[in-house]
Amino acid sequence: MAKTARSNTDTTDITDVSATEVPNGLRHKLGDAILGLVLRVPGSSEREVAQPEKRARALGRTAARKAGMMAGSLALPPGFLGWLTIVPELVGVWKLQAQMVSDIAAVYGKHATLGREQMIYCLFKHVSAQLFRDVVVRVGDRFIVKTASLGFIQSAARLLGVKVTQRIIGKSATRFVPLLGAIGVSAYAYFDTQQVAKTAIELFAKEIVLDI
Template identity: 35%
Template sequence: MDLHFKLKDYFSEIPNSGLSPLDNPDEKIKRMTETAALKAAVVSATLSAPGGVVGLISTLPDLAAIWRIQAQLVADIAAVYGKLGYLTKQSLVWCLCKQSVFQVGRDVAVRAGTHLLLKKSPLKALTRALPVIGAVSSGAYAAYDTYGVAKVAKAYFSSIESGEISQI
């Protein structure tokens, strides 16, 4: 099996959810989103903290870890709406990518730029500050993106409930 199919399978694997449908899922979704956003922020900030080539190489594991956190959030949102039957590979990818189509490109560009500045910077203080600034901004962006994924998933699964849209 080639790498393309392994990556495709990895990124389209539907997570299981042990949650049950709720009559009013809004508060549960809010708490789940806050938890997932914090987890994504910590993972991203931690993986983007190293400088140099190591930091640049950590971009793909960072994105993969955040993808998993967000995919689990989408599955849990589907579960609390009682719509796990509508959670397909296509709907999962839709919820994960709808609001962040250019996330991978942006993330790679930001990290590459940060690491290039580290190499070019003659100022010792700036060299020490950039990895911290990069890690904090990467973590903040991961949290922001996770909130966006939750918003898309909530809109998608709640509209299925009201019959406004069909399965993707």
Template identity: 45%
Template sequence: MSKTSRNPDNLPALAGQAEGGFAAKVSEAVLDLVSSRPESARQASTLPSEAARAAQSVAQQAAQKAALAAGSLALPPGPLGWLTILPELLTVWRIQRQAVADIAAIYGRTADLGREQMLYCMFRHTAAQAVRDLAVRVGERMVVQPVAAKVMQQISRVVGVKLSESLVRKSISRWVPLAGAAAVSAYAFYDTQRVARTAIELFEGEQIIELKP
């Protein structure tokens, strides 16, 4: 392996070369992720207080699981770390997707969990501009607007570009053994908690699905 590929000082240049292809892969992964809804073994809670406790438990368990998975996959340093970025991302996303499905089930809202709701819950905080029109709060209600497949593809591309820019910058930490893995683990924990909070906010309130002509 050349000295250039082992030198962290050259990482931004390497990142710029890889970012375009990486964004396309992330966009494709986003679209695949939200196109299906995982099954949930959770039962609907009849009392709001029970639902809130169960949802918080799901959030905590998912965050811990995501942190462990992300930290483990981020352990290889240097060039090997590049190879684990997408697998780590997909692993964390699947954990988050299941958490969203479980929270919807707890609130008895599984039937309301479509691709728009899933996309909104998972990427509201990391790609807000891309998903801001999918769900809009009007008073005490959340109005969800279904979109055509072509629009969903466009949104996934924007999300992919936005996330790839952020992820490539953060991947510099992978050149620092252990410390980099700890940072990745901490971020996965925090990110998963935010996804769960968005799902709780969406499904514990009244939701209107606004069909456009």
């Protein structure tokens, strides 16, 4: 991988998320969960293959099914009991997605250079692309991945916690209808995981230049 001069993205670039009317406890828990997730890139038993896209798409489908089943089963408790499962549900799905990203990087032969910037980008680019506009930049057939400071990663995790919490509040009514809620949550987790897989495939299929 080509490497250029060091360039740390700082926290002042993050301006597109408002914490207004978001419950502090929930958003803090989700922010902490996101931070812990991206700071520890999981290993992979996958190996580089001759047709990585085919294998990567298969990994994405498998992970999406698992995520849908996990989220749907945790969303089954009715009423306020369903709210208690929100954090375990999301963290469980994110862990599945992080492993999937790690495995997709491996089949493209890029696991050795998989860092926290690429991980948080793959996991949450579809949630807030604006957050990562200065971290992962596409230039022609290459992606430039800039080293982000720990402060930036912490701020991004906190603001993503706000974004995810706002989405949960927006969809809260379905959680009070047990079967309908479980079906909706399952479908969303499936779709969300497919989006993560799509981002990971787009990233790792191209040349990645690490700007450190």
